[in-house]
Amino acid sequence: MENVRAFLNNEALKCGISLDDEAIDRFMAYKDMLIEWNEHINLTSITDDMGIVIKHFIDSLLCYSTGVIRPDARIIDIGTGAGFPGLALKIAFPSLKVCLMDSVQKKLNFLDNVIKALSLEDVELIWGRAEDYACKKGYREAFDVVTARAVASLLVLAEYCLPFAKLGGHVLCMKGPDVDGELVKADKAIKLMGGRLGDVLRAELPMSGGDRRIVVLDKVTRTPAAYPRRAGIPSKKPII
Ligand code: SAM
Numbered sequence: 001m002e003n004v005r006a007f008l009n010n011e012a013l014k015c016g017i018s019l020d021d022e023a024i025d026r027f028m029a030y031k032d033m034l035i036e037w038n039e040h041i042n043l044t045s046i047t048d049d050m051g052i053v054i055k056h057f058i059d060s061l062l063c064y065s066t067g068v069i070r071p072d073a074r075i076i077d078i079g080t081g082a083g084f085p086g087l088a089l090k091i092a093f094p095s096l097k098v099c100l101m102d103s104v105q106k107k108l109n110f111l112d113n114v115i116k117a118l119s120l121e122d123v124e125l126i127w128g129r130a131e132d133y134a135c136k137k138g139y140r141e142a143f144d145v146v147t148a149r150a151v152a153s154l155l156v157l158a159e160y161c162l163p164f165a166k167l168g169g170h171v172l173c174m175k176g177p178d179v180d181g182e183l184v185k186a187d188k189a190i191k192l193m194g195g196r197l198g199d200v201l202r203a204e205l206p207m208s209g210g211d212r213r214i215v216v217l218d219k220v221t222r223t224p225a226a227y228p229r230r231a232g233i234p235s236k237k238p239i240i
Pocket residue numbers: 078079080081082083084085101102103104107128129130131148149150151160
């Protein structure tokens with residue numbers, strides 16, 4: 001266990017994050033709960049300690065390397081699943097105000113138990129769909145940073161995520177290496193939702209854990225009131 005802790009600490013430092021003992025304790029407890037709960041509900045296909053540290057924790061912390069996350073930011077993680085990247089970022093930066101959203105209730109139940117076990121504050125759990133919540137007061141154009149990993153194509157993510165970002169805010173879409181084609185297809189949707197391509201961060205996970213890209217979208221103009229369209233439509237009839 002000591003080497004898992006030291007490994008996490010070193011890799012977080014490479015992302016510019018200094019984890020204290022309490023944060024590392026929380027990550028280890030989160031890992032143990034993920035393994036335990038995964039025996040009963042399907043949360044992750046990665047079930048070994050090192051795999052969880054690399055492919056869930058470090059991968060999530062790469063978001064910080066984009067330079068757009070201030071430690072006191074308000075963040076929403078769309079399609080958070082078992083909490084990636086949103087809950088991992090919250091553990092690393094306890095002063096973040098984080099909303100974790102997913103359309104599957106049992107995943108929120110897992111997250112509720114983790115948040116209580118780790119005594120984390122300022123975490124809101126939302127059982128719902130991005131298309132519905134993006135129209136609600138207090139959520140629409142209300143976040144500094146919007147994150148999404150493994151939720152949908154970039155084209156669909158533009159419609160799910162950009163409506164949540166405030167002007168001057170950012171959307172971080174976590175992707176694999178083949179993002180160039182997705183970027184071309186998403187160009188129209190990004191602009192229509194009030195976004196602009198800011199950056200594409202390239203990163204390699206340790207121990208050949210994978211080649212990663214984080215697409216940074218900047219929110220530059222207000223999202224028109226007609227978007228996002230109602231639940232299910234963005235994925236069925238993407239903006240092309
Ligand atoms: N982000 C997590 C990760 O990378 O481990 C989970 C990824 S999982 C493949 C995709 C998640 O997105 C699922 O838990 C699903 O319920 C959720 N999801 C898909 N579409 C959604 C929507 N429109 N609104 C909210 N959640 C959604």
